[in-house]
Amino acid sequence: MTEIERHSFDVVVIGAGGAGLRAVIEARQRGFRVAVVSKSLFGKAHTVMAEGGCAASMGNANPNDNWQVHFRDTMRGGKFLNNWRMAELHAKEAPDRVWELETYGALFDRTKDGKISQRNFGGHTYPRLAHVGDRTGLELIRTMQQKIVSLQQEDFAETGDYEAKVKVFAECTVTELLTNDGKISGAVAYWRENGKFVLFETPAVVLATGGIGKSFKVTSNSWEYTGDGHALAMRAGATLINMEFVQFHPTGMVWPPSVKGILVTEGVRGDGGVLKNSDDKRFMFEYIPDVFKGQYAESTDEADRWYDDADNNRRTPDLLPRDEVARAINSEVKAGRGSPHGGVFLDIASRLPAEEIKRRLPSMYHQFKELADVDITKEPMEVGPTCHYVMGGIEVDPDSGAATVPGLFAAGECSGGMHGSNRLGGNSLSDLLVFGRRAGLGAATYVEELGERPAVAESDVDAAVARALAPFDGPADGENPYDVHAELQQSMNDLVGIIRKAEEIEQALARLEELKKRAQQIVVKGDRKFNPGWHLAMDLRNMLLVSECVARAALLRTESRGGHTRDDFPGMDAEWRNKLLVCSVQGDAVDVSPKEQVPMRQDLLELFELGELEKYYTDGELAAHPQRKA
Amino acid sequence: MGSYQASFRVWRGDDESGALQDYTVEVNEGEVILDIIHRLQATQAPDLAVRWNCKAGKCGSCSAEINGRPRLMCMTRMSTFTEDEVITVTPMRTFPVIRDLVTDVSFNYEKAREIPSFAPPEGVAPGEYRMQQVDVERSQEFRKCIECFLCQNTCHVVRDHEENKKSFAGPRFLMRVAELDMHPLDAKDRQKAAQEEHGLGFCNITKCCTEVCPEGIHITDNALIPMKERVVDRKYDPVVWLGNKLFKRSGSKS
Ligand SMILES: Cc1cc2nc3c(=O)[nH]c(=O)nc-3n(C[C@H](O)[C@H](O)[C@H](O)COP(=O)(O)OP(=O)(O)OC[C@H]3O[C@@H](n4cnc5c(N)ncnc54)[C@H](O)[C@@H]3O)c2cc1C
Ligand code: SF4
Ligand code: SF4
Ligand code: FES
Numbered sequence: 001m002t003e004i005e006r007h008s009f010d011v012v013v014i015g016a017g018g019a020g021l022r023a024v025i026e027a028r029q030r031g032f033r034v035a036v037v038s039k040s041l042f043g044k045a046h047t048v049m050a051e052g053g054c055a056a057s058m059g060n061a062n063p064n065d066n067w068q069v070h071f072r073d074t075m076r077g078g079k080f081l082n083n084w085r086m087a088e089l090h091a092k093e094a095p096d097r098v099w100e101l102e103t104y105g106a107l108f109d110r111t112k113d114g115k116i117s118q119r120n121f122g123g124h125t126y127p128r129l130a131h132v133g134d135r136t137g138l139e140l141i142r143t144m145q146q147k148i149v150s151l152q153q154e155d156f157a158e159t160g161d162y163e164a165k166v167k168v169f170a171e172c173t174v175t176e177l178l179t180n181d182g183k184i185s186g187a188v189a190y191w192r193e194n195g196k197f198v199l200f201e202t203p204a205v206v207l208a209t210g211g212i213g214k215s216f217k218v219t220s221n222s223w224e225y226t227g228d229g230h231a232l233a234m235r236a237g238a239t240l241i242n243m244e245f246v247q248f249h250p251t252g253m254v255w256p257p258s259v260k261g262i263l264v265t266e267g268v269r270g271d272g273g274v275l276k277n278s279d280d281k282r283f284m285f286e287y288i289p290d291v292f293k294g295q296y297a298e299s300t301d302e303a304d305r306w307y308d309d310a311d312n313n314r315r316t317p318d319l320l321p322r323d324e325v326a327r328a329i330n331s332e333v334k335a336g337r338g339s340p341h342g343g344v345f346l347d348i349a350s351r352l353p354a355e356e357i358k359r360r361l362p363s364m365y366h367q368f369k370e371l372a373d374v375d376i377t378k379e380p381m382e383v384g385p386t387c388h389y390v391m392g393g394i395e396v397d398p399d400s401g402a403a404t405v406p407g408l409f410a411a412g413e414c415s416g417g418m419h420g421s422n423r424l425g426g427n428s429l430s431d432l433l434v435f436g437r438r439a440g441l442g443a444a445t446y447v448e449e450l451g452e453r454p455a456v457a458e459s460d461v462d463a464a465v466a467r468a469l470a471p472f473d474g475p476a477d478g479e480n481p482y483d484v485h486a487e488l489q490q491s492m493n494d495l496v497g498i499i500r501k502a503e504e505i506e507q508a509l510a511r512l513e514e515l516k517k518r519a520q521q522i523v524v525k526g527d528r529k530f531n532p533g534w535h536l537a538m539d540l541r542n543m544l545l546v547s548e549c550v551a552r553a554a555l556l557r558t559e560s561r562g563g564h565t566r567d568d569f570p571g572m573d574a575e576w577r578n579k580l581l582v583c584s585v586q587g588d589a590v591d592v593s594p595k596e597q598v599p600m601r602q603d604l605l606e607l608f609e610l611g612e613l614e615k616y617y618t619d620g621e622l623a624a625h626p627q628r629k630a
Numbered sequence: 631m632g633s634y635q636a637s638f639r640v641w642r643g644d645d646e647s648g649a650l651q652d653y654t655v656e657v658n659e660g661e662v663i664l665d666i667i668h669r670l671q672a673t674q675a676p677d678l679a680v681r682w683n684c685k686a687g688k689c690g691s692c693s694a695e696i697n698g699r700p701r702l703m704c705m706t707r708m709s710t711f712t713e714d715e716v717i718t719v720t721p722m723r724t725f726p727v728i729r730d731l732v733t734d735v736s737f738n739y740e741k742a743r744e745i746p747s748f749a750p751p752e753g754v755a756p757g758e759y760r761m762q763q764v765d766v767e768r769s770q771e772f773r774k775c776i777e778c779f780l781c782q783n784t785c786h787v788v789r790d791h792e793e794n795k796k797s798f799a800g801p802r803f804l805m806r807v808a809e810l811d812m813h814p815l816d817a818k819d820r821q822k823a824a825q826e827e828h829g830l831g832f833c834n835i836t837k838c839c840t841e842v843c844p845e846g847i848h849i850t851d852n853a854l855i856p857m858k859e860r861v862v863d864r865k866y867d868p869v870v871w872l873g874n875k876l877f878k879r880s881g882s883k884s
Contacts (some may be wrong), residue, residue, distance in 0.1 A: 048776075049684045052815070095757070102756065105748030107766045107770050112759055114762055138774070150747030193729075256659055258665045366687065369708070522675070531677045
């Protein structure tokens with residue numbers, strides 16, 4: 001038996017981003033002892049990087065907004081493949097979750113009448129994003145971090161121990177979930193600081209580990225985004241859905257090379273910035289797809305009037321959903337109308353006074369000035385698509401966040417369904433709050449109702465530890481993990497990127513096979529103390545598994561929809577709309593199988609005009625629509 | 631500008647022993663210190679320990695000292711150095727080294743826990759909070775803090791003065807007290823504690839913390855000095871405190 005640090009908790013939340021922290025708060029408020037585990041320091045999770053805002057139909061900027069409008073926008077953005085129940089809960093509960101943050105101490109930007117200010121974003125009918133300049137994620141994470149501190153202070157007042165109820169395990173990475181008889185029994189992790197292992201004995205785990213972008217070369221994501229939660233869940237027997245849908249954000253930095261992929265917030269366009277090609281033309285007007293015809297301005301004059309008079313004009317196509325804008329930019333560059341460094345221009349300088357730009361977009365100003373020597377109040381930015389977000393994730397029950405494995409819950413970017421084939425900007429931060437809370441609640445309820453807690457099998461712990469340590473014993477002339485990682489990123493970028501075709505995906509799968517073999521031969525240098533080479537070697541195992549899911553699902557889905565564009569199947573196919581591709585793993589073998597979605601509840605379906613639904617649905621599915629029957 | 635070979639000296643070691651190690655490493659156009667550290671990891675020193683996340687100055691993970699100056703590695707461009715300059719990268723000095731460029735910053739999390747949290751106003755329901763932009767702006771400035779802890783590392787009260795750590799929260803967390811004190815709806819008195827429990831009195835307004843703040847927050851001028859003035863002004867007279875709270879807009883700069 002391995003000597004190992006042991007902890008026992010009621011609920012272990014893996015991930016300290018928005019979703020994880022909200023889950024912790026909820027489970028603790030239900031009276032449970034909760035651990036929160038994160039790869040980075042507390043307060044540094046990806047959520048901290050979110051810029052533009054958090055979508056919630058509070059109606060502060062336009063009183064016509066309400067949950068139904070938000071729901072419709074979300075379903076349209078996801079091309080009706082979304083889990084409609086999640087989209088419903090999300091639209092209904094987001095305002096309460098945002099207001100709740102104010103009671104934790106958040107300070108959002110204000111409207112003139114002292115309410116929370118809301119800004120425009122792609123795909124949202126009304127200004128809907130609560131924000132703090134362009135550092136909304138920082139506000140969210142800090143607010144919840146501080147709320148957790150305040151709960152710890154309450155516990156201290158009561159027990160003399162800050163950590164009586166909530167304990168933070170920062171820079172601690174989970175490598176394996178443990179099950180007993182199919183139910184969650186614990187998790188194994190290691191401390192980055194010293195490489196020592198930790199065993200969590202717990203009946204309930206909430207996964208809130210974020211995304212997978214680090215498998216792609218050009219990405220806005222950090223080193224943490226290696227798909228750990230996705231992989232942990234699969235290995236524990238849970239399923240993933242929608243893995244073929246990867247969001248390429250239209251506006252990442254393209255120059256200089258070292259910052260390629262770093263995000264330029266959509267807030268730039270929400271606040272008036274426009275996209276232009278090398279002919280100085282606002283090209284987005286050429287790219288309004290059929291399904292959105294009639295919903296967007298058709299001339300620059302109308303588009304410009306819309307900023308001040310949204311009720312009588314249609315919005316600019318610069319604010320189409322992200323998949324559309326990313327593809328448009330891609331086409332412009334391919335057609336030779338790109339900017340000097342292979343992007344297009346994003347111009348805010350000619351649209352707003354310099355002072356206003358600095359006030360509304362301070363961190364963009366700073367980012368370009370410091371990293372690219374570009375003054376965005378004077379010159380346009382150069383931007384191009386960057387891998388940003390994964391719509392796919394752990395298949396969960398919409399109401400409780402429960403995965404298919406008893407005791408396992410998931411929320412935030414690592415869960416799947418909510419955003420369908422494409423996420424609207426601002427809908428992630430709200431997703432974290434709504435479903436973070438629900439997963440925390442789901443886990444608490446599960447623990448309440450559970451009789452005996454499943455025991456951890458010591459042999460599983462030993463096996464997990466041995467697997468983690470294996471890279472130290474690799475062959476003397478073994479592989480360098482950094483090389484394997486770089487090749488994985490290049491392959492996914494080139495072959496399963498923004499535009500896909502069958503033979504390229506097949507090539508990618510062949511390369512993944514090769515890389516999996518090479519990953520077995522990895523050898524790491526140095527010892528177990530804060531050793532990034534070793535950490536990467538362990539992360540690679542997850543990246544390879546998740547990348548395979550992306551590629552296999554992408555190969556099977558023979559249509560284009562949202563964050564999945566097939567050059568060889570350019571159209572959207574109504575027969576595919578209600579089909580989910582479900583990934584699971586047995587040993588090393590990934591299986592991807594289609595599965596039908598539950599049809600949308602009638603009252604929700606009726607929120608849409610028949611004419612719009614006909615663009616997405618098969619005839620048979622619409623037989624019961626009242627406009628059809630009439 | 632093309633590529634060139636730069637000379638780097640990087641601290642390698644842990645809390646017990648270590649030394650500066652020399653490296654020659656490629657530099658390309660537009661790169662920052664963190665890119666170079668990553669290149670060292672990928673090509674010469676796979677176990678070189680460093681913290682980072684966003685690579686865009688937003689998360690505050692990559693703090694270190696570059697040629698002795700406390701900075702974010704991801705926001706320090708190579709073009710600010712000449713090609714023949716030797717660049718020395720060392721971990722933050724005020725905190726114990728875990729390994730290489732990674733320090734034990736738990737001091738900061740402990741201090742964070744000692745600052746009483748936001749006290750929501752009684753009787754104001756969620757959704758009913760009303761605050762004017764001008765009134766939230768001062769606290770918003772402080773909430774830009776990315777917790778890089780460079781100010782904590784630089785402040786001479788604790789830099790090389792281990793003995794003061796116990797009774798001094800440091801600029802970041804004194805600023806947190808100020809932030810809550812200036813929050814339009816916070817319901818708690820914070821000024822006395824700032825002085826008596828969090829060590830505001832140690833600060834002699836040298837502004838070194840402000841100088842290193844990558845977010846450009848005016849820590850000394852906007853947080854610490856006003857806090858000191860408030861503490862002196864009222865000498866814990868509850869009536870004055872109430873007045874300060876009610877007339878916050880004018881009082882925030884007093
Ligand atoms: C630059 C940028 C800007 C964005 N802007 C917006 C925006 O304006 N609006 C919006 O709605 N969305 C935005 N997004 C998307 C949004 O920020 C993310 O989708 C969201 O923050 C994800 O939150 P999360 O809680 O799911 O995970 P994260 O915040 O990513 O947290 C994941 C956590 O899991 C931990 N973790 C992962 N693996 C393990 C493991 N094996 N063991 C232990 N811990 C682990 C990590 O350490 C981390 O703490 C943006 C994203 C980026 C990259
Ligand atoms: S101004 Fe005060 S807190 Fe800042 S460095 Fe000087 S003494 Fe320290
Ligand atoms: S106040 Fe500035 S220097 Fe200090 S921790 Fe915050 S961001 Fe860093
Ligand atoms: S890596 Fe985030 S601030 Fe440098």
